[in-house]
Amino acid sequence: MPRIFALLLATLLPLSAAALQKGDALPELYLADKGELTLDAKQEIVYVPWSTENLDTQGQVQIIQYMAARPSAEKAIRPFTDKLEETAYPVELHHVTTVVNLDDVTFGASGWALSELEKNKREYAMSTMVADMEGKGLKTWGFEPKGSALIILDEAGKVLYVKDGKLNKKEIDAAIALIGEEVAKRR
Template identity: 35%
Template structure:
């Protein structure tokens, strides 16, 4: 009986770990965001424009896809801190923060959007996208109310993907992959 329970538990763990639809070595499935979208800072004013994931090319890009809630953002803050500390050259690397506003706690969407705008001011070269409908999470089958890290090469192929919180070893692995590809 104990062996059967162990097999079932391992099967469920594998299913949960592989619940997203992203595969290393393949292109990131394309998604277009028409409601909100890319956050641009133009002469001190914020503007939104339609955005498509096909724009994530020509540099190594670390995507942080997060539900629009503090608990999700905090899951992979150490990964983002490591990237900031590494100070990768902008000519070869960029970070894309993709925020699922559809998963923000009721009544906090405007606060989340304001935080994203503040981050855009602090990191004007970084990519920030607001997804009001949750289209990215749905297309990529990411875990709800969570955070995912997706690393792309210059052609938009997936180099690494982790849906959920990253541990220090995984963070070091991603930093190493970035260094090897820039």
């Protein structure tokens, strides 16, 4: 029995090691199917391929929210986004990219989720909204399904902060303070 347990543990270790950690370079994520939502001259949504390679970590603090296309995932990250809006850091010094995993959606709700993403793009035109149709971010970054995650990058594009799952008040305050420190470096 101990031998079986040891084998089971050995097979699980590589899975946990794949999860994104502080200090890691952010593994590239390229999304060609749908990808980034942009607005054309008529304020119509146009999709273009998106890659993490396009993130400007030198000029702006990059904040990435990755979430399932589920109301519960949006609800879990909402206290952080509310606090970030309330803090009102200069928009030229920080940028929020929201990547929505449309492969992780309540059955039958993918059309609704995509229309909500489009509505949010129109409301928050300065933010980057990205549709991950195949759940590539979930696999690339090692996050848990059905939830939300937060990534903050430093000037070199390395992970300064990562949290998979709902943030508590202390974690929200720490993330907001960290963003403030990074914003100060870019002034």
